[in-house]
Amino acid sequence: MATEDARPWHPVVRARAALDALERLVVGMGTAVLAVAASLWVLGTAVLCVAGVGILLVPAALRLVRTVADRERTRLEVLHPPPVPGNPRAALAETSVRRELGWVVCHGTFGLLLSLTALTLAVDVMHDASFPVWWWFVAPGDATPAQGFFTATDWGDAFAICLFGVATLVVTVVVVPVLDRWQAWPGKRLLSPHRGMDLALRVVELTATRAAALDAHAAELRRIERSLHDGTQNRLVAVNVLLGAAKRALARDPAAAEEIIGRAQDAGEQALAELRGVVRTILPPVLTERSLPDALTALAADCPVTCRIDADLPAHPAVSVQVTAYFVVAEALTNVAKHSGASAATVRLRHERDRDRVQVEVTDDGRGGADEDTGSGLTGIRRRVEAHDGTFALASPAGGPTTLVVSLPCGS
Structure with a gap:
C-alpha cells in the first residue's frame, strides 16, 4: 500500500x-x-x-x-x-x-x-x-x-x-x-453542452440518479430487514423458547435445564454475531476507526483470491464516498471469487487531484465476460455509484481480463 x-x-x-x-x-x-x-x-x-x-x-x-x-x-x-x-x-x-x-x-x-x-x-x-x-x-x-x-x-x-x-x-x-x-x-x-443544454441534461441526470439512490436505499433497507428477520430474529426466538423450556425443567430436572440454558446461551451468542455482521454491512467500523485503504486491505485479506491493494489516497473524502468505495470493492471481490475463475486481483485506489475525485479500479485475470444483465451485482454497484454522482465503467472481454473503474467526487 x-x-x-x-x-x-x-x-x-x-x-x-x-x-x-x-x-x-x-x-x-x-x-x-x-x-x-x-x-x-x-x-x-x-x-x-x-x-x-x-x-x-x-x-x-x-x-x-x-x-x-x-x-x-x-x-x-x-x-x-x-x-x-x-x-x-x-x-x-x-x-x-x-x-x-x-x-x-x-x-x-x-x-x-x-x-x-x-x-x-x-x-x-x-x-x-x-x-x-x-x-x-x-x-x-x-x-x-x-x-x-x-x-x-x-x-x-x-x-x-x-x-x-x-x-x-x-x-x-x-x-x-x-x-x-x-x-x-x-x-x-x-464537446461540453452549452449552458442551457448543460442545465437541462443535468436535471435529467440528477432525476435519474435520485431515483436510483432511492431504489438503492430501499434495496438496502430490504436487505437489512431480511438479515434481521431471517437470522437474528430467529435466533432470539430460539433463545426465548429455550429459556422457557429451561424454566419449566428447572424444578423437575436441573441437569436438563442446565443443558437447555447452555443451548440458549449459544443461540444468543450466534444472534449477537449475526447482529454485528449486519451492523458492519451498514458502516464498517474500520472506516471510522482507521481509513479506507486499511478497510480495503482487510477485504483483500478475507478474499479467497489473491488480492493486492495499491492505494494512494492522501486526502480524506466524505464518509459517504468512503462507504460507497468500500462496498464497490467488496461486491467486486465477491464477484471475482464467485464467477471469474481468477487467480489474482488488484485493487487500485487513487485521488485525482485535478478533478478532486476518488478513482477505484478492480482488475482480475479471470475468464472475463462479466455482464450487468447476469444478476452478478454489477447493476447494484452502478446504481450506488451513480447515486453519488459518480461514473461506472466495465471492460470484460471474453477470455479476460476484467477491469471495473469507478470514479466518485470527493465532496459527495
Missing part, C-alpha cells in the same frame, strides 16, 4: 502524475486516430456534395462524428448531447454538431501530434537511459542516442547518453502532464 508524500512537487507524486497523464494521452491518441478517419470521411462527403451526389451521405458522416465525439466525451466525463437529427439541414443547424466538426479536425491534428510527442519522449527516455546495457551488442553505426546526433565509441560516450536519457526523463515528467491538459482542452471546450 502506497504511503508516499502527497506534496505536489514530491518526485514520486510527479512521476505518478506523469504516468497517469501518459496513459490518458495514449487513450487520447486512439480517439485522435478515429477523429482523423472521421475527418477524412466528412471531407470526402463534402467533396461529393459539391459534385451533387453526396447529400445522402451527410447523415451517416455526422453520426460517425457524433460516435467519435461521444467516445471522447466518455473519456473526459463530459455530458452527452441529444441524438443527431436525421435531417441534414437540421443537423448542421445544431450548435453541438458544428462544434463536434471543429473538434474532430482539431483533435485529429493537434491532439494526435501531442500524443505522438509524449510517446516519442517516453521511447527516447527508455532508449537513452538503457543505452549502456545494449550499445556494445549493436553495430558501431547503430550505437547512437535517440536523436542520433553522434555515435558512441566507448563506455564514456555510453554513460553520457545515459545521463542525457535521465535528463530527458526529468523533462518528460514535467512536460507530459502539460501535453495531457492541452490535448483535453479542445474536447472540454467544444
Whole structure:
C-alpha cells in the first residue's frame, strides 16, 4: 500500500502524475486516430456534395462524428448531447454538431501530434537511459542516442547518453502532464453542452440518479430487514423458547435445564454475531476507526483470491464516498471469487487531484465476460455509484481480463 508524500512537487507524486497523464494521452491518441478517419470521411462527403451526389451521405458522416465525439466525451466525463437529427439541414443547424466538426479536425491534428510527442519522449527516455546495457551488442553505426546526433565509441560516450536519457526523463515528467491538459482542452471546450443544454441534461441526470439512490436505499433497507428477520430474529426466538423450556425443567430436572440454558446461551451468542455482521454491512467500523485503504486491505485479506491493494489516497473524502468505495470493492471481490475463475486481483485506489475525485479500479485475470444483465451485482454497484454522482465503467472481454473503474467526487 502506497504511503508516499502527497506534496505536489514530491518526485514520486510527479512521476505518478506523469504516468497517469501518459496513459490518458495514449487513450487520447486512439480517439485522435478515429477523429482523423472521421475527418477524412466528412471531407470526402463534402467533396461529393459539391459534385451533387453526396447529400445522402451527410447523415451517416455526422453520426460517425457524433460516435467519435461521444467516445471522447466518455473519456473526459463530459455530458452527452441529444441524438443527431436525421435531417441534414437540421443537423448542421445544431450548435453541438458544428462544434463536434471543429473538434474532430482539431483533435485529429493537434491532439494526435501531442500524443505522438509524449510517446516519442517516453521511447527516447527508455532508449537513452538503457543505452549502456545494449550499445556494445549493436553495430558501431547503430550505437547512437535517440536523436542520433553522434555515435558512441566507448563506455564514456555510453554513460553520457545515459545521463542525457535521465535528463530527458526529468523533462518528460514535467512536460507530459502539460501535453495531457492541452490535448483535453479542445474536447472540454467544444464537446461540453452549452449552458442551457448543460442545465437541462443535468436535471435529467440528477432525476435519474435520485431515483436510483432511492431504489438503492430501499434495496438496502430490504436487505437489512431480511438479515434481521431471517437470522437474528430467529435466533432470539430460539433463545426465548429455550429459556422457557429451561424454566419449566428447572424444578423437575436441573441437569436438563442446565443443558437447555447452555443451548440458549449459544443461540444468543450466534444472534449477537449475526447482529454485528449486519451492523458492519451498514458502516464498517474500520472506516471510522482507521481509513479506507486499511478497510480495503482487510477485504483483500478475507478474499479467497489473491488480492493486492495499491492505494494512494492522501486526502480524506466524505464518509459517504468512503462507504460507497468500500462496498464497490467488496461486491467486486465477491464477484471475482464467485464467477471469474481468477487467480489474482488488484485493487487500485487513487485521488485525482485535478478533478478532486476518488478513482477505484478492480482488475482480475479471470475468464472475463462479466455482464450487468447476469444478476452478478454489477447493476447494484452502478446504481450506488451513480447515486453519488459518480461514473461506472466495465471492460470484460471474453477470455479476460476484467477491469471495473469507478470514479466518485470527493465532496459527495
